[in-house]
Amino acid sequence: MKMKWLKMPALVAAALVLGLASPSWAQDAAEPEAVFDAAAAVSESAYAIDNLFLMVAAVLVLFMQAGFAMVESGFNSAKNTVNILFKNMMDLCIGMMLYFVIGYGLMYPGDGGNGWLAFGQFGIGGIGADAAEAGALAPQVDWLFQVAFAATAATIVSGAVAGRLKFGAYLIYSAIITAFIYPISGYWKWGGGWLDGMGFYDFAGSLVVHAVGGFAALAGAIVLGPRIGRFGKDGKSKAMPGHNLPIAALGVFILLIGWFGFNPGSQLAIVGKDNTDAVMLIAVNTLLAAGAGGVLAMITTWILHKKPDLTMAANGVLGGLVGITANCDGVSNVEAIIIGAVAGVLVCAGVKLLDALKIDDTVGAFPVHGLCGMWGGIAVALFGSYDGCSSQAIGEYGNWVAQITGSLVIPAWAFLTMFILFTILKAVGLLRVGREEELRGLDIGEHGEEAYNGFQIFTTN
Amino acid sequence: MKMKWLKMPALVAAALVLGLASPSWAQDAAEPEAVFDAAAAVSESAYAIDNLFLMVAAVLVLFMQAGFAMVESGFNSAKNTVNILFKNMMDLCIGMMLYFVIGYGLMYPGDGGNGWLAFGQFGIGGIGADAAEAGALAPQVDWLFQVAFAATAATIVSGAVAGRLKFGAYLIYSAIITAFIYPISGYWKWGGGWLDGMGFYDFAGSLVVHAVGGFAALAGAIVLGPRIGRFGKDGKSKAMPGHNLPIAALGVFILLIGWFGFNPGSQLAIVGKDNTDAVMLIAVNTLLAAGAGGVLAMITTWILHKKPDLTMAANGVLGGLVGITANCDGVSNVEAIIIGAVAGVLVCAGVKLLDALKIDDTVGAFPVHGLCGMWGGIAVALFGSYDGCSSQAIGEYGNWVAQITGSLVIPAWAFLTMFILFTILKAVGLLRVGREEELRGLDIGEHGEEAYNGFQIFTTN
Amino acid sequence: MKMKWLKMPALVAAALVLGLASPSWAQDAAEPEAVFDAAAAVSESAYAIDNLFLMVAAVLVLFMQAGFAMVESGFNSAKNTVNILFKNMMDLCIGMMLYFVIGYGLMYPGDGGNGWLAFGQFGIGGIGADAAEAGALAPQVDWLFQVAFAATAATIVSGAVAGRLKFGAYLIYSAIITAFIYPISGYWKWGGGWLDGMGFYDFAGSLVVHAVGGFAALAGAIVLGPRIGRFGKDGKSKAMPGHNLPIAALGVFILLIGWFGFNPGSQLAIVGKDNTDAVMLIAVNTLLAAGAGGVLAMITTWILHKKPDLTMAANGVLGGLVGITANCDGVSNVEAIIIGAVAGVLVCAGVKLLDALKIDDTVGAFPVHGLCGMWGGIAVALFGSYDGCSSQAIGEYGNWVAQITGSLVIPAWAFLTMFILFTILKAVGLLRVGREEELRGLDIGEHGEEAYNGFQIFTTN
Amino acid sequence: MKLIIAYIQPEQLNEVKQALYEKEVYKMSVTNAMGCGQQKGYHETYRGADIEVNLLKKVRIEIAVNDDFVDVTIEALIKGARTGNIGDGKIFILDLPACIRIRTGEKGPEAIG
Amino acid sequence: MKLIIAYIQPEQLNEVKQALYEKEVYKMSVTNAMGCGQQKGYHETYRGADIEVNLLKKVRIEIAVNDDFVDVTIEALIKGARTGNIGDGKIFILDLPACIRIRTGEKGPEAIG
Amino acid sequence: MKLIIAYIQPEQLNEVKQALYEKEVYKMSVTNAMGCGQQKGYHETYRGADIEVNLLKKVRIEIAVNDDFVDVTIEALIKGARTGNIGDGKIFILDLPACIRIRTGEKGPEAIG
Numbered sequence A, B, C: 001m002k003m004k005w006l007k008m009p010a011l012v013a014a015a016l017v018l019g020l021a022s023p024s025w026a027q028d029a030a031e032p033e034a035v036f037d038a039a040a041a042v043s044e045s046a047y048a049i050d051n052l053f054l055m056v057a058a059v060l061v062l063f064m065q066a067g068f069a070m071v072e073s074g075f076n077s078a079k080n081t082v083n084i085l086f087k088n089m090m091d092l093c094i095g096m097m098l099y100f101v102i103g104y105g106l107m108y109p110g111d112g113g114n115g116w117l118a119f120g121q122f123g124i125g126g127i128g129a130d131a132a133e134a135g136a137l138a139p140q141v142d143w144l145f146q147v148a149f150a151a152t153a154a155t156i157v158s159g160a161v162a163g164r165l166k167f168g169a170y171l172i173y174s175a176i177i178t179a180f181i182y183p184i185s186g187y188w189k190w191g192g193g194w195l196d197g198m199g200f201y202d203f204a205g206s207l208v209v210h211a212v213g214g215f216a217a218l219a220g221a222i223v224l225g226p227r228i229g230r231f232g233k234d235g236k237s238k239a240m241p242g243h244n245l246p247i248a249a250l251g252v253f254i255l256l257i258g259w260f261g262f263n264p265g266s267q268l269a270i271v272g273k274d275n276t277d278a279v280m281l282i283a284v285n286t287l288l289a290a291g292a293g294g295v296l297a298m299i300t301t302w303i304l305h306k307k308p309d310l311t312m313a314a315n316g317v318l319g320g321l322v323g324i325t326a327n328c329d330g331v332s333n334v335e336a337i338i339i340g341a342v343a344g345v346l347v348c349a350g351v352k353l354l355d356a357l358k359i360d361d362t363v364g365a366f367p368v369h370g371l372c373g374m375w376g377g378i379a380v381a382l383f384g385s386y387d388g389c390s391s392q393a394i395g396e397y398g399n400w401v402a403q404i405t406g407s408l409v410i411p412a413w414a415f416l417t418m419f420i421l422f423t424i425l426k427a428v429g430l431l432r433v434g435r436e437e438e439l440r441g442l443d444i445g446e447h448g449e450e451a452y453n454g455f456q457i458f459t460t461n
Numbered sequence D, E, F: 001m002k003l004i005i006a007y008i009q010p011e012q013l014n015e016v017k018q019a020l021y022e023k024e025v026y027k028m029s030v031t032n033a034m035g036c037g038q039q040k041g042y043h044e045t046y047r048g049a050d051i052e053v054n055l056l057k058k059v060r061i062e063i064a065v066n067d068d069f070v071d072v073t074i075e076a077l078i079k080g081a082r083t084g085n086i087g088d089g090k091i092f093i094l095d096l097p098a099c100i101r102i103r104t105g106e107k108g109p110e111a112i113g
């Protein structure tokens, strides 16, 4: 996501400048109003298209909430399903309230901030853009798109901490990340803060969104500790299988679809040949990286475990998507495949790593969003070339120092703040449910409600 | 949804008028065809955008059918799942046939009706709009959008009457509501009938669509009586829990997504700065009301029952969406939050009320669509302000008499006609399945097919 | 899907021709650049709209992958669910890689091929269209749309062969169909090959996509043989019921939604009144055929089996959609209903036929995609009229010889090549899992992973 | 001590529980079962093919009781489960020579209740 | 009277039912069970971690028969369930001193059939 | 021979299996059950209405053993299942006069193991 003022296509801009600022030629024409009106009508069309484009993108990103809810509940055991679904629904509901009140103003404070922390206004601000023109966005739709991103960052955590985190603690976490943590680091880059100033590039949020969620998830998983029985007395990792893989697979497909809002939408405009071509390149790169991630993760598990593992391939698809998010506008199709493929392997390695470290991330939120998010930031420096289809020059973003700084600072920010938050919650006893509740399931303990009433389900682990 | 002819943006209209009707300036230009072509090309673009916008909106609204199917089947017991899914699929299939043949002509008879009942034509009418211009809609896409609304009104009932209504009776109900009941009251408002004439306002159908469905559901639930065992011998309400909350939650997310077609699409045009800004405001208001509804419903149940209840929070989200539907184009973001919040509480109150009255509405169709639909109509008068972003003046719609009339008459119409229909079906013995079939489940009784073959499921209640 | 160069609307074309090629009038105007810019800006808008339209359509078609995954897994038994989901995910992931490398170049080799087999280039080719104008498509989005179609053709088979095909064999099949079989016959028609030359018409792929998938499925089902226990020792067909009808029904709704990308998107352009009107007609025809197919299939099963059968009605909806795919742009609404209705009956007949022939197509892929695909091709000749809303003349496509040729040759091509492939796989022992693995389920045998961990499920058949 | 096994119609479970509670029989174990008996099955069709379902859903109740409780338990079971229709179910009574409460290690009649 | 309990492979259930019908044993109750015996389990992996599955899916059949039917029932069970592979299952035979038909209150041998 | 039936808390199943393996009891059959005993149930609410859940999830284990194995089996069951809380469960021991291995037709004590 770039600054809005970069988006107006040159031709339309020229037409506007001439149409609005050059009364001379208009006077020469026989019926000046008619010609003037045509230019204005063109601008209105362009305004409609760009805003429609962003609204459709925002809706697709919001649809990702359903994807996360399905993946996370499907990958966990049946007895915690209501809890996971509820967390997903509420991080959207509560998150949007807080992003409306505080978060948006923190993330996009406008000019004049110090680059580290600033605050614009409560709520959204004016109703309409100043003028109807290509690349101008109605503030409302801008907020809609932004809030969908904020909700994505927040919801990534809910899977990782499933099966033992108290519902109340989750609501607190969710409020704080959407109101403060995500907007502040978001400001550093997308709001025009210090990371943006040093030339760091993150097109659609491999770091700004996904790594924030992924590293918050890691902090949560570490502070909480593993679920009972997740690691044997001998220290061996013991699988606690997901209970509903069809809905998990559905969730992956929904996330894939939603990503066509996430990445292409981050171009923020589609009118103007450069924009149109960029959006289409982004869409294809997004798909190719997902595919490559899925294939490579499948192959990796096939080699490692003799059998191809659906849940890892699904994670591979998501890892590929996260990896391409930062750089989808500046790499070629073949590079997108490479980026996705590396992400697919990285996801498998990340899962193994967590197992070795005895960290219990129930859905692989850290490998997928944390690791592949960092990889996406690095890949900008490795592959990014910004002269082909976009207005950025290669030197500006292919900057190793800036990319490495950003790819370390943003994860560190999310990890540290969230580690502190979860540690405080633990200290005051709000963090983890009791042993008996954990064994019986959070659905009964926290909500007095079962997800699959009447079904006979073994709850032996 | 307003009249189509209100939608053409002023600038484009001016361009067209000048371009088409003023041969004088064209003659003065050196290459008259070229200038003329440019104006026409602008109109063609605008026509394409507006129609594309409405088609995308229609597709989103049609997607809501999947949402309803998932929510309703997830909130009921496993043994009636095939029946519920089948009803949802068929009210779309049969409903569209009848809305094609009769309903559309009844709802949009064109000018010259008496305001109460009129009939236009069978089928859709001409293939293309008269001219390609902003705000003009191809009749085909207009019908597509309208039929999606009709199917929504019809499908609301299927959840409320689940678990005991005969399949044949449902098909009869579904045919009658889509062919007659919904189009007739729809005509009163959106077709330009008497309610529209008196200044009643219902932007996207809190009343025209949702209250019609919600009150039809209430009539059905009353005439049918509760499921066996739903109220104890002591009169106490006994829960009959839903069997699959993940798909129910998925359904809520799908409905939320679909509502971005329902409400923004009802602007019927997006070209023209006023339209674009209105659409974006509508989209944001829709989301905010949903979020507020979900949060408040969660809090309400948390207070009432000591534990937060997912199914009620889900209903709260939907209640917020229904409440904002009538007024989303004329309230501010903060007002949208208030409207949603009230709806969230209203939903909980409505569920309690039905329990107290021993009315068995298995999914909360009446609280969500009936009560919140009325609330949406009232909220127009309370909050509506139509000078900010739309062409309507506040006085025209902020009219308490009109709003209260509409918010009472439309529900009454749906309730009474449907009460009579269900009573007749009962009298002739077509309404309710036998006791044994109800206990064993309608899936086996009505369809000879189980939803979850092989799964061990307790069917003790 | 027609050739791209047919799509530029006349008015815009005229404007461009005049604007770009007639320096004379521009010189006459006082400020030539301004007028020129306006024309270019209009073209940029049109380019943005058409490409956005196709991208949205492509995303909807990709969403169909989720629909297929849900329908196919829901209609099979629980013990093979992971396997089916995995096949669906991988035919997208692997298929897109191969379609990128080889398939696209084979299907759209450009001019100069021999009409039977030709090859263009590896990968996608240039980044942007030559010029921003209405009807021009960025190569990237064109590929995106095309790959979604290729993935659809491939995924149709996975349901039919479920429960006994080895996972590795499926991956081989999937690679070959997306890399060679589908692109080659696709070239014959859409790439401008010999079938196109003889006047054969298939608007969105009843034959090119669906019949290819459906007949490949038939070949697979025949070579594999039925699942153990599917036909009794007495030869009687024994039902092996699906295990999760809610997700299957959800899948049908998703497919219906996806078809609004499949058919309308195949117009390949929406700017220009003819295009806009055509797209809207196509959308409505698509819906009406689906509805009619569902209703008629329900009635047929109701008559045949005394009870309405959800799974057959669901197949009827899909059959209607497949049937309308070839001709949706050239039939009236009423004709669309007739085409859908016939497809609904055809699906039921096809299922009966396969049962009689003891061919075990577990989800009805052949009746739905194979039979109704052929029916769609024939219906072009029966009903197609191409003077109302599109630029084709009736005589050109209402050509019985061409339609019958295409409707026989394409299925035969898919059937024969796939029959050979499956026979080879059988000969080398790669085709079918062992008896014990089949009985216990492929999820454990092939993937060591269960879909519904903890659930008590009878696996007695 | 006796071990009483009863197969009943699923929809009668609540009434059976009520009837047992009235007789102060509070302990029992319940499983999901499928039964085949005099009660006729039914036909399902799935995609046009027939399935004869003759294993019908039943509930299996297991109650261990001391000898003096056997009769009231059986009475209660019958009272709760009988509808008069074929398929009401069966009660089987086995001898139970030994019984242990896991928590305390108590044995025999004291362990039952 | 005897109460016969058999654990069999799930996929043999249909053949067992056929074999029992041939011997005119029409009544039975079936439950879903998991068994652990000589038959080796298998390994699953889930997200890279191992699971040893040693409780395999089995079906439990319970049949109450009069004494003269015991042998044919056992024969039929064996005929239907035997494949010769490890894991085919076991039959346990218990004494059944009493049996009641809930619908009629009939007791003993008449109640069984 | 004896047929030992134990009802235990679901979450103790793994420890019970461990304890049995240590005593070289490798064969068992397990089913999903719901139990009602001294252990109090809990309340659920669904859409504002109350549900009293008093049938709690339990696991039912069935083990056929030769007489000399009865004591170790019971010890192992208690060792694995006892947590000291109400709801730990019960063990019922029945006489098992006959036992057959389906695969081989072996009868009696040899068939058990």
Ligand SMILES: Nc1ncnc2c1ncn2[C@@H]1O[C@H](COP(=O)(O)OP(=O)(O)O)[C@@H](O)[C@H]1O
Pocket (backbone or CB within 6 Å): D007, D034, D035, D036, D037, D038, D039, D056, D058, D085, D086, D087, D088, D089, D090, E027, E028, E029, E030, E062, E063, E064, E065, E101, E102, E103, E112, E113
């Ligand atoms: N001999 C038997 N052995 C095992 N279970 C039996 C036996 N007889 C009946 N049952 C169980 O009791 C249920 C009801 O029996 P059924 O013969 O249908 O009704 P009724 O007992 O009223 O004649 C059966 O479905 C089965 O579960």
Ligand SMILES: Nc1ncnc2c1ncn2[C@@H]1O[C@H](COP(=O)(O)OP(=O)(O)O)[C@@H](O)[C@H]1O
Pocket (backbone or CB within 6 Å): E007, E034, E035, E036, E037, E038, E039, E056, E058, E085, E086, E087, E088, E089, E090, F027, F028, F029, F030, F062, F063, F064, F065, F101, F102, F103, F112, F113
């Ligand atoms: N002693 C036993 N107690 C309880 N169940 C047993 C016993 N022995 C076997 N079973 C049941 O029988 C099934 C088959 O036994 P297994 O030893 O695997 O095969 P086989 O009987 O052919 O040697 C087991 O999975 C278990 O359910």
Ligand SMILES: Nc1ncnc2c1ncn2[C@@H]1O[C@H](COP(=O)(O)OP(=O)(O)O)[C@@H](O)[C@H]1O
Pocket (backbone or CB within 6 Å): D027, D028, D029, D030, D062, D063, D064, D065, D101, D102, D103, D112, D113, F007, F034, F035, F036, F037, F038, F039, F056, F058, F085, F086, F087, F088, F089, F090
């Ligand atoms: N008399 C009985 N008959 C059948 N099952 C019983 C009996 N007593 C206990 N059970 C089973 O044992 C479980 C635990 O019993 P409970 O009374 O709650 O605990 P405790 O044995 O520690 O007092 C019950 O849920 C039930 O499944």
